[in-house]
Amino acid sequence: MPTHIYSIKTLPVFRSINILAVLTRYAESRGMDIEAATEGSGILNNDLEDPDYLVTPRQEMTVIRNLLRLLPEPGLGLLVGNQYHIGVLGKLGAGAIHSATFLEAIKFFIKFHDLQMSYFQFELKTEGRLSCFIMNELADLEDLRRFVCEREFASVHRVASDLIGKTHGIKEVRVAYSKPDHAGMYEEIFQCPIVFNAPRHMFVWDKTNLNTPLPLANPLAKKAHEKECRELSLRIRKQETASSRIVQEIEFRRQGVPGFDDLARHMNMSPRTLRRRLKEEGTSFKNIVSDVQKEKAIHLLQTTNLPIQQIALELGYEDLPNFYRAFKRWTGKTPGDYRQSN
Numbered sequence: 207m208p209t210h211i212y213s214i215k216t217l218p219v220f221r222s223i224n225i226l227a228v229l230t231r232y233a234e235s236r237g238m239d240i241e242a243a244t245e246g247s248g249i250l251n252n253d254l255e256d257p258d259y260l261v262t263p264r265q266e267m268t269v270i271r272n273l274l275r276l277l278p279e280p281g282l283g284l285l286v287g288n289q290y291h292i293g294v295l296g297k298l299g300a301g302a303i304h305s306a307t308f309l310e311a312i313k314f315f316i317k318f319h320d321l322q323m324s325y326f327q328f329e330l331k332t333e334g335r336l337s338c339f340i341m342n343e344l345a346d347l348e349d350l351r352r353f354v355c356e357r358e359f360a361s362v363h364r365v366a367s368d369l370i371g372k373t374h375g376i377k378e379v380r381v382a383y384s385k386p387d388h389a390g391m392y393e394e395i396f397q398c399p400i401v402f403n404a405p406r407h408m409f410v411w412d413k414t415n416l417n418t419p420l421p422l423a424n425p426l427a428k429k430a431h432e433k434e435c436r437e438l439s440l441r442i443r444k445q446e447t448a449s450s451r452i453v454q455e456i457e458f459r460r461q462g463v464p465g466f467d468d469l470a471r472h473m474n475m476s477p478r479t480l481r482r483r484l485k486e487e488g489t490s491f492k493n494i495v496s497d498v499q500k501e502k503a504i505h506l507l508q509t510t511n512l513p514i515q516q517i518a519l520e521l522g523y524e525d526l527p528n529f530y531r532a533f534k535r536w537t538g539k540t541p542g543d544y545r546q547s548n
Contacts, residue, residue, distance in 0.1 A: 287360025
């Protein structure tokens with residue numbers, strides 16, 4: 207019988223500090239100062255030692271940009287991704303290790319996707335004799351797309367190796383972007399054919415791999431870790447607010463601003479309930495949109511060479527003069543003057 211399972215299609219607002227602890231340890235191993243790696247993220251050295259500390263995707267992206275600026279190595283995402291072994295996943299990784307089979311471990315990962323610290327929705331499909339592990343991007347990763355994708359691919363490969371052995375029978379890796387200059391690193395790491403410019407990111411295995419028994423299978427231990435994962439997931443969700451979820455939905459949207467009613471439906475609540483929640487938090491949809499657009503406009507002006515008209519469109523401004531007026535209200539300068547002075 208064909209298998210088709212998938213994780214939720216929502217990017218969690220918060221994630222474990224462990225995602226950044228791995229990054230900063232790698233940076234330190236290359237002689238990079240940790241404070242330089244975390245500059246501008248609001249993360250202190252002590253935070254990296256606190257297993258309960260939570261960070262946002264935006265904070266993580268700030269650290270990644272610092273890393274790319276200070277360590278401009280080809281294939282850095284692949285090198286860093288190989289550091290994300292199954293132990294980095296904590297209780298989630300422990301539950302997978304104690305699963306009966308590789309398929310059961312994948313189902314465990316998908317069930318607690320919000321603990322994965324990923325920017326992707328995971329999808330597992332079987333087609334004939336093949337199993338396809340599909341990774342769908344959940345956010346506009348901007349200039350970090352190549353790094354984040356490479357890190358994810360190398361991490362998935364590493365975790366699969368940790369579960370069922372170095373030779374886990376991967377038949378093909380499909381990548382939804384063009385072939386980079388360091389394509390040889392892909393072949394060296396994955397040891398299989400690599401297809402670039404594919405429609406979707408995908409790992410292809412022989413379907414029989416899914417039934418591979420795991421050497422540390424332990425149903426009781428898995429059940430205990432499942433309970434811990436459920437409690438951890440609940441604790442993380444309790445940190446979310448209506449405004450923080452809206453900020454993230456707008457920040458990582460590829461173009462424009464979602465309508466309020468559509469956003470409420472996406473958040474599984476009525477527009478009336480969402481409006482009340484925002485009022486209780488002392489803000490409004492209009493204020494949130496303005497704040498996010500300001501930050502996004504400044505970021506795009508400082509870090510890209512995009513034409514101002516394109517930036518305006520990405521922020522949902524079809525009328526360029528309206529964008530100019532809004533930007534001058536935010537900063538006291540026109541977009542062009544701001545770009546020149548920064």
